[in-house]
Every structure is written in C-alpha cells, then in structure tokens.
Amino acid sequence: MTKIHLAPKTTKSLPQAILFSSETPDFKKLSFSKDEAELVAAQRKAKRPLIQLYRNGTYLFLHFPEPKKAKFQDIEAARVAGNVLLGELKSLNIGDILISSDAKDASMLLAYAEGMALGNYQFVKYKKEKPTNTLKNIYLEHSSLKQTDINELQVITDANIIARDLVNEPVSYLTAEKLSAEIKNLAKESGFKIEVFNKLKIKTLKMGGLLGVNQGSVDPPTFNILEWNPKNAKNKKPVVLVGKGVTYDTGGLTLKPTPGSMDSMKCDMAGAAAVTGILYAVAKLKLPVHVVGLIPATDNRPGGNALAPGDILTMYDGTTVEVLNSDAEGRLILGDALSYAKKYKPQLVMDFATLTGAAARAIGQYGTVFMGTADDATKKQLVDSGNTTYERLVEFPMWDEYGDMLKSDIADLKNVSAGPVGGAITAGKFLERFTDYPWLHFDIAGPAFLSGSDSYRGKNATGVGIRLIFDFLKKQIAK
Ligand code: BES
Numbered sequence: 001m002t003k004i005h006l007a008p009k010t011t012k013s014l015p016q017a018i019l020f021s022s023e024t025p026d027f028k029k030l031s032f033s034k035d036e037a038e039l040v041a042a043q044r045k046a047k048r049p050l051i052q053l054y055r056n057g058t059y060l061f062l063h064f065p066e067p068k069k070a071k072f073q074d075i076e077a078a079r080v081a082g083n084v085l086l087g088e089l090k091s092l093n094i095g096d097i098l099i100s101s102d103a104k105d106a107s108m109l110l111a112y113a114e115g116m117a118l119g120n121y122q123f124v125k126y127k128k129e130k131p132t133n134t135l136k137n138i139y140l141e142h143s144s145l146k147q148t149d150i151n152e153l154q155v156i157t158d159a160n161i162i163a164r165d166l167v168n169e170p171v172s173y174l175t176a177e178k179l180s181a182e183i184k185n186l187a188k189e190s191g192f193k194i195e196v197f198n199k200l201k202i203k204t205l206k207m208g209g210l211l212g213v214n215q216g217s218v219d220p221p222t223f224n225i226l227e228w229n230p231k232n233a234k235n236k237k238p239v240v241l242v243g244k245g246v247t248y249d250t251g252g253l254t255l256k257p258t259p260g261s262m263d264s265m266k267c268d269m270a271g272a273a274a275v276t277g278i279l280y281a282v283a284k285l286k287l288p289v290h291v292v293g294l295i296p297a298t299d300n301r302p303g304g305n306a307l308a309p310g311d312i313l314t315m316y317d318g319t320t321v322e323v324l325n326s327d328a329e330g331r332l333i334l335g336d337a338l339s340y341a342k343k344y345k346p347q348l349v350m351d352f353a354t355l356t357g358a359a360a361r362a363i364g365q366y367g368t369v370f371m372g373t374a375d376d377a378t379k380k381q382l383v384d385s386g387n388t389t390y391e392r393l394v395e396f397p398m399w400d401e402y403g404d405m406l407k408s409d410i411a412d413l414k415n416v417s418a419g420p421v422g423g424a425i426t427a428g429k430f431l432e433r434f435t436d437y438p439w440l441h442f443d444i445a446g447p448a449f450l451s452g453s454d455s456y457r458g459k460n461a462t463g464v465g466i467r468l469i470f471d472f473l474k475k476q477i478a479k
C-alpha cells in the first residue's frame with residue numbers, strides 16, 4: 001500500500017508535483033529560467049493540463065485540472081488528476097513524490113493524494129510474475145496540513161484497498177468461514193470487537209433466510225458481529241451497518257444464465273467488505289462513535305438440498321417467505337440481519353448490498369441507489385457526503401404499491417414481485433418488512449465492481465461505500 005507522509009524539511013532531491021487551482025497562477029516562486037518560462041507559457045496556451053519539466057536533476061510536474069462549477073467537482077477533478085500523475089510516475093519509474101498545491105486550504109491536495117493512493121492499487125496475489133507499480137511514498141506539503149489529516153487519509157485509503165482485496169478474492173479462497181477469519185484479522189489489527197456465529201448457532205437462532213440460501217452449499221454460513229464502542233462515543237444508541245456477504249452468487253436453482261452473467265459474482269459480498277472497511281477505519285482512527293456491523297455470509301449454489309422455487313422459509317423474526325426465485329437471495333439473508341439489528345435499539349441502520357441488477361441498470365456504475373425510512377435531514381447529509389467523496393447517491397421512492405407487489409397467496413410475502421418494473425425498489429420494500437427503526441438501504445450493484453478501469457476507482461472491485469460512510473459519521477460527530 002502507498003505510504004502517505006507530511007513533507008520532511010529537506011525535500012530538494014525529490015520529484016515534485018504542484019497542483020494549481022488557479023487559471024493564472026503565480027510562477028514567481030518557481031524562478032523559471034527563460035527556456036522553462038517559454039515552455040510553460042506555450043503549453044498553458046495549448047491548454048495542456050499536465051506539464052513536465054526536468055530541473056536540478058529531478059522532475060517537476062505542473063498540474064492544472066480544468067475548473068468545474070462546484071467545489072466537490074473540483075475535488076473530484078483533483079483525485080482524477082492524481083491518478084493521471086500516477087501514470088506518468090509509473091512510466092518514469094518514480095517511487096517517491098512530493099506534492100503541493102497553491103490552494104488556500106488543503107482539501108484539493110488531499111484529494112490529489114487520495115486519487116494517487118487509490119489508483120496505485122493492484123491485485124497481484126495470483127500472478128506468477130507480479131507487475132509492480134512504482135509509487136511507494138507520497139509526501140504532502142501544505143501550511144495548513146496536520147499529521148492527523150495524513151493519518152486519516154492513510155487509514156481511509158488502506159480501508160478501501162482492504163475491501164477491494166476481499167471483493168477481488170474468488171470464492172475458491174474466500175468462503176464464508178474464510179471471510180470471517182479475514183474479518184478477525186482486521187479486528188485484531190484495528191481494534192474493533194468481533195463475534196462469529198457458526199452454523200450450529202445460526203440454526204439455534206433460527207435464521208431461516210441465511211440457512212435457506214446456504215442449503216445448496218457445501219460450505220457452512222457464518223453470521224458476523226463487528227463492534228466499535230469507545231468510552232467517549234457521542235451517540236447513545238448505535239449506528240448499525242449491515243452488509244450482504246454472498247461470497248458467490250450462482251443464482252441457486254434459479255441458475256443465472258451462462259455464460260457471462262456469473263463471471264463477476266464473487267463481488268456479491270461487496271456490502272460485507274464495505275462494512276468491514278468502515279469498522280476498520282472507525283476503529284483505527286478511534287472515532288468517538290458506537291458502530292455495530294452485521295454480516296450474514298454464505299455462497300448461493302444449486303447443490304443437492306438447495307432451495308427450490310416454491311419453498312417457504314421462516315425468517316429469524318417469524319415472517320414466512322415464499323421463495324419463487326432463488327437468485328433473489330440477498331434479501332433473504334439481509335432480512336434476518338435486519339431483524340437481528342432490532343435488539344440494538346439503533347439510532348440508524350444502513351445496509352449495503354449488491355442487491356439488484358435493476359439498480360445497476362437504472363443508474364449504471366456512477367452512483368448508488370438508496371432508499372429508506374430515515375428522516376430527510378439524515379438523507380440530505382448522506383447525499384452531501386456522497387458528493388464530497390464522489391460516491392454519489394440517488395434516492396428511489398418507496399411507495400406502498402411496490403410493497404403490494406410482494407403479496408403471496410400462501411405466505412406472509414414472496415421474495416420477488418410478479419411484474420418487470422421497479423426491481424430495485426421491490427427489493428427495498430422486502431427489506432423494509434424486517435425493520436422497525438430509522439433505516440436506509442444502499443444498493444451498490446452498479447458501482448461495486450467495474451468491468452473496465454474508471455480512473456482511481458480502478459477495474460474490478462472499487463471498495464465503494466467506505467469513504468462515503470466515514471465522511472458521514474465524521475460529520476455526525478462534529479455536529
Ligand atoms: N447479486 C445479484 C445482483 C447483482 C447483479 C449484483 C449484477 C451485481 C451485479 C442478486 O442476488 C440478484 O441476482 N438479483 C436478481 C433479483 C431478481 C431475481 C428479482 C436480479 O437483479 O436479477
């Protein structure tokens with residue numbers, strides 16, 4: 001992982017990049033030679049966003065991202081610029097870079113570093129010949145920066161990368177039990193508490209949704225409880241985060257059509273990875289907030305005893321569900337976890353799930369669909385955090401009619417609606433039945449796993465959700 005530092009006093013020999021926030025910057029401090037001044041002027045005229053100079057035995061990059069309308073868009077442009085610079089550093093085999101910015105506050109510079117650190121991620125575990133990115137250290141220079149800002153950025157980017165690693169792991173490695181073992185390691189490293197329920201305990205608790213999805217599997221399920229409860233927590237009631245931990249989704253007996261549609265289904269535990277990453281970051285940075293994470297985990301397979309369409313399950317809270325499509329499995333395991341969350345008398349519950357293709361089709365990879373019963377002020381704060389972190393949110397309606405589509409003739413509800421419309425919302429309405437507290441559902445099926453590279457988000461797993469919720473929690477505490 002890329003190491004992020006405050007710039008040391010002597011930085012003379014380091015390659016350097018300056019991020020400019022103004023169209024007409026003050027170059028005086030750089031004391032250009034005549035040749036340099038001419039080159040820079042010509043390239044500025046040609047609107048080149050990244051200018052490269054070689055002086056005093058090292059590189060100097062001048063970076064001019066195009067100004068946008070809103071501040072949050074400028075911040076995102078700085079992240080994207082960081083990833084562009086990263087490409088240059090790689091081609092020049094540069095390992096350490098000193099970055100600075102002419103902006104008054106350090107937010108642009110931090111975003112620049114964030115884009116670099118996140119873009120620098122690679123998943124090379126299974127390569128015999130490991131391609132190695134060159135960048136090792138980023139040094140930030142800005143008068144208003146403190147060591148705590150640097151620590152926070154380091155932990156957030158680390159948490160994001162830890163989540164990406166978990167999502168990129170195939171199910172041949174990452175079974176439910178392995179996921180629990182990985183969470184235990186991260187708990188040890190960062191300081192949050194972890195309790196893992198095994199299959200026997202899950203049976204004793206009668207978590208029928210989780211057991212039902214697991215029926216066709218040879219690997220047992222787990223139910224994971226993560227907790228960070230510091231003495232100085234500002235909230236009396238906890239914030240509970242629930243993550244869908246389907247380690248692989250074949251669809252079960254309602255098998256996904258092959259080929260193609262199953263190829264990325266190792267990503268179906270991206271919600272679980274996000275919750276783990278948030279707990280990791282909150283604990284490592286000792287945030288004064290009481291947070292609980294609940295992760296039901298299993299794969300979804302068409303084995304001998306697999307759920308058959310038409311089966312009826314009794315969920316953890318006693319609700320009966322007619323399962324008409326075993327590929328709508330996420331809501332079954334989440335329903336149990338959402339019911340379990342009631343015992344915490346939570347202030348707010350947020351669930352993260354790669355839940356529906358419908359959400360991905362509606363808005364693509366560019367944002368997360370969310371919906372739920374929390375108050376408008378909370379929703380607005382989340383939308384703001386979504387813009388700040390550029391993990392953008394769009395709210396879908398939860399009108400009663402969508403809930404009516406889940407009426408079953410013979411059980412309390414069915415797990416899929418008959419009609420072809422509103423698939424992301426009917427999934428949300430299903431989950432709502434298991435809540436009695438302020439609740440929000442985030443369907444990350446679109447942004448969790450990308451088929452092509454998208455700037456610093458990379459290709460494949462993106463670790464979406466962690467930066468968003470960390471920003472939200474931090475602002476809650478500051479209130
Ligand atoms: N894990 C999938 C949703 C998904 C799709 C995630 C694409 C990531 C990318 C989920 O379990 C699923 O299969 N949902 C079904 C629901 C349907 C049967 C009502 C879907 O979206 O097709």
Ligand code: ZN
Nearest residue numbers: 249327328329
């Ligand atoms: Zn499915």
Ligand code: ZN
Nearest residue numbers: 246249268330
């Ligand atoms: Zn799924």
